[in-house]
Amino acid sequence: MTGSEENILEFNDVVKSYPGVMALSHVSLAFRKGEVHAIVGENGAGKSTLIKMTTGAVIPTSGSITIDGERFTRLSPAKAREKGVAVIYQEFNLVNELSIAENIFLGDPIALHGFINKKAMVKKSQEIFDMLGINVNVMSQVKDLTTGYKQLVEIAKAFTHDVKILIMDEPSASLTTNEVDTLFSIIHKLESKGVTVVYISHRLEEIFEISDRVSVLRDGHMIGTYPTASKTKDQLISLMVGRQFSEQFPDRSGSTEEEVVLRAEHLSGPKVKDASFTLRKGEILGFGGLVGAGRTETVQLICGINRLTGGKITYKGKDFVARDPLDAINKGIVMAPEDRKEQGLMLHMSVGENIAFPSYHVCSKLGFINFSRTNQIIRKYIESLSIKTPSQEQLVRNLSGGNQQKIVLAKWLARDPEVIILDEPTRGIDVAAKAEIYEIMVKLVESGKSVIMISSDMEELLGMSDRIVVFCEGKVTGELKKSEFSQESVLSLASVNNSTEKEHKYE
């Protein structure tokens, strides 16, 4: 462990609750001056809420934050910055057409009476680069840089102010192995200058390589802070996921059907490198993996949303390529997308219209809609999925998340599909509605339909799937039978292991 034992940043019994959701529950946590402190946890464990509180973007419901000896209950973004907090996000906020120096001072240029002092900006940028040990001309344009150097420019941006706490949110997500090495040498340099680095990453290997201590979050609770060297990777994983199952999943005997409905062989396309799997009749096939592992992109290839660049899909024994979403829908493959508000629903339209929309062209003659038929469909699904709405004229935006999700299901079930793809089917909806969605899924597979469920909710993935296919960086890295289900087995297939890292190196 390096640095003194002095705490630079403390969370004191911090709570953040949103209506119906407890994002952080009584978290206390201290960061020491000059340490590299990793934070790990599953998606939704509360890591991003913690970051947002440190930058003042989110105000705690109760509790306080102490930065450098000063205690805050309502930290403002300006104050956080003044106290030396800086964040480097996963996405870049760079203007490609401008020079590195101009990007570094974007939003806060060195200027006198509205005239920009370019010389001073170049000089200061060069100083920051020298300090970080980056060897690039600060006058070059950002568009000419590789992703790795863009990331370094993002880091340099943080140093136009005096930085005491540097938060890195998945900084290595888009970097190659060599670039990660450069990143680590910079982190070590910062550490020796007394800067505290808060490091967030899904790649556990990196955490063992770079961090002094590691804190584990699970479901908004603080599990503990440990010297990194005292834990193994497996121990860390069990700390991250180590909860018992609650009995919220419908009881059912797994599918015994052997008939394959859909077979994907070595699919490739945008963000998908090599995906193979089979979907059997009457089963729920879970897609596991980290966010960004290419699961959504894989189903988009099947549904005709993105173009297949390689591989082969066999559906009901025949070669299958969907020209566009309508083609897939007409052939019986439908998808409820992950972002129901942006992709699934017409929020300003009525419940009825949303349900009936995909059925319009089968319920119409010469383009004229047969409203008595569509009304039948609407009534049927409002009833069978027990969608709670005062009337079918109600606008969808006025309904709860759970009911909105049921409307998305209704509109697809109305087309009587064979394969139903559910991308994060229960994200952001409450427990009761979740259970209802699970019931609907069970009914579907019991009636002989097949379901692909993409889920980042580990409990849901293990509780609902008959089999699980795990994705990592655009590839299917493994398949688990029900008897092999465990959080550890999914996570270890989902995280980048050393062998793939080496492949990168020699590419």
Next chain:
Amino acid sequence: MNKTNGSRSNAVKKWINHNVIVFAFLGIFVIFSIISPTFLNVDNLLNITRQISFRGIAAVGMTMVILTGGIDLSIGSTIEILNIVCPTLMVSYGMSPFMAILISFCLSLAVGLANGILITKAHIPPMIATMAFMNILYGGAYIISGGQPVFGFPDSFAKMGQGYIGEVPIPTVIMILTFVAGGIILTRTTFGRSLYAIGGNMEAARLSGIKVDRVLIIAYIMDSLFTCVAGLLMLSRLMSGTPNTGRGFEFEVITAVVLGGVSVSGGAGRLFAVFFGVMIIGVMNNGLTLMGLNTYWQYVMNGIVLVIAVGLDYYSRIRASKAAKA
């Protein structure tokens, strides 16, 4: 008992809120009846309906385009090129009115198709794509005509713009038919409902299996064809084609549509209200003329009305999204 009364008065309130435009129209109508003694003449009123018919017919097409979140700035110039090409075909090439009209429709179809393709396939924003055509067609009309009016075509051509069915001018009848047809298309056909879906959430519409590009192209073609009807009626009314007949036409039509509550960001609006939007503009312009104000005041008033209409649209959307969050 109380409860039913409450819900009934709520329903009335809702209906009034929904149809504010009708009351706005009645208000303006009453004001001009009081100010100007000649306003309420039956002749004047029928004259108003003919004056507004051209904008009204084009407004049906423009509504379709704006519902998708798009806009068409080229309709004024489309009218200009038609007002030159159609009479030139008859006068200089001796074509029958029927052939000239047919070619006019083909030309409009081509303009709509070109707009639609530029917008969907070349991904040029609707405002820019149609602005380009606004200039191309405007220039084309001047080049073909040399800036001179074209006249002297068969008198039979005058029937549709100047004639009457009973007491009612033919353009008025055609406008009413256009609104009825447009209303049926928007509410009862898959095409019409797709326009709303695309304007509301293009991504969701695409994922729901709507062929977004195709629907958009058809919308711009429909828009152009409705504009063609309006343009030919104008030509028939004036019996002289000039290359500047359509100046500011797109502006008046867009104002009327937006005033009729069609959201400029797409997805919401009713043709019933658009009809009253058209009527308000027509009555206002007629009233101002009767009051002796020159036409430049109409430009000023139209501009003010447009700002108010868009402002109200923005305000009501903010209110709706706040209500949804609450």
